[in-house]
Amino acid sequence: MANDRPSNWNAVDLLPAGGLEGKAARGTPLRVKLGIDPTAPDIHLGHTVALGTLAAFQEAGHAAVLIIGDYTARIGDPSGRSGERPVLSADELDRNARSYAEQAFKILDRDRTEVRHNSEWLAKLDFAELLRLTRTMTVARMLKRDDFANRMAAQEPISVTELLYPLVQGYDSVAVQADVELGGTDQLYNLLAGRDVMQAYGLEPQVALTLPILVGTDGTERMSKSRGNYIGVAEPPSDQFGKVMSIPDSATADYWRLCLRRDPPELEPMQAKLALAAAIVTRYHGEPAAAQAEAHFTRVVRERGTPEDVPVLEVAADTVHLPEVLKRQFGESTSHWRRLIEQGSVRVNGVPATELNLPAERLSDALVQAGRRRFVRLRLGTGALEPRSRPDAAGC
RNA sequence: GGGGGAGUUCCCGAGUGGCCAAAGGGGACCGGCUGUAAACCGGUUGGCUCCGCCUUCGGAGGUUCGAAUCCUCCCUCCCCCA
Secondary structure, eight states, X not given: OGGGSGGGGTOSEEESTTHHHHHHTTOSOOEEEEEEOOOSSOOBHHHHHHHHHHHHHHHTTOEEEEEEOTTGGGTOOOTTOSXXXXXXXXXXXXXXXXXXXXXXXXXXXXXXXXXXXXXXXXXXXXXXXXXXXXXXXXXXXXXXXXXXXXXXXXXXXXXXXXXXXXXXXXXHHHHHTOSEEEEEGGGHHHHHHHHHHHHHTTOOOOEEEEEOOOBOTTSSSBOOTTTTOOOBTTSOHHHHHHHHHTSOGGGHHHHHHHHHOSOOOSOOHHHHHHHHHHHHHHHHHOHHHHHHHHHHIIIIIISOOOOSOOOEEEEOSSOEEHHHHHHHHHOSOHHHHHHHHHTTOEEETTEEOOSSEEOHHHHTTOEEEETTTEEEEEEXXXXXXXXXXXXXXXXO
């Protein structure tokens, strides 16, 4: 049936040829593995490409095995890396692991997903077993892969631990007896190494299915938290909407296919992107939230209006130092806000601010806008702006 | 174990005694324009009680009127030979 066709899986590679059909012919549900290392607290749309395919296998009646790489994260996957990954603390990894699984269920069917943490078997792996594992691979084969070859050429460090990564990932496949493993195209090497490891352990090698890499909001680099070009599945609706709108037009079609597993609609670029943003927000927050996010976008970004909900900040009755107020509300430094005020991009009640201090009489209920999208309403109160204001009773 | 090289502001990367808060690029932010938080063009990009002051160039000392730049020791990393 149509569901079993690779086109439905967004697959780039499906190796070996015919392998999947062969396994499917057994008639029993396949065990489809996807591993995610909890290196950051949130899942973003980049992760959802493979998760979506895993969900598609689920729908087709196969078994989804989601591996939270709480142990492999300690090694650091070298795939696509130009340098070593920073190692997170055990606490952080635990926290991340929890939120990962939770967020993954926005895509997967919770009741039909087998979630495993690879610490379950890797923590018990003893040295003899590790040695057995390392004999399945040669250094020459390892160093042939692009990531390492490039780093060698650039005289950059490669740790022995990193070399171990593909083997350990392969060991995961042994542990869960995977029939198929999913991963981005950058995972091809690891997925194939898994085949060798399985064979060495007397198992039928898994089928490797690779998926396209989703570009981030910049439209060129792969989506990743560390590059700051990501759209998180747990982000607030209006942020998701805005971020989707910020992707280049050229990326919209891919987003439709990879994030939503749908064909892009035949619309003008702007309309297609608006529809995409709405569809993505709907998926993760529901339709009402999507409608609100779109309204917010239209109002604030397209029409340059004021949002419906503006946060209120209490300030003391003394003259208010604008940079300090902005720093309080939005972070950054007072120097940063000074610069923006100089550039005329901070408005008080719609008028560009020319002075740094705001006299008390102009302060009451003042709407302060910093740049296009940041707003705060000031309200007189006891909220003393340290350190320049003295403790006074006048405020009450 | 021996020899060589490197650590600069968010990132990459110039800078080898004062003209350095430190070139250039990337990123980010702001502005213009626009169909968007796209594209394109322009500006900004250490901090502060901000036209002056303070803190930065792996760390700690030292030389000097003055050091990212010179000296000493230490830490980290890379390469080559073994």
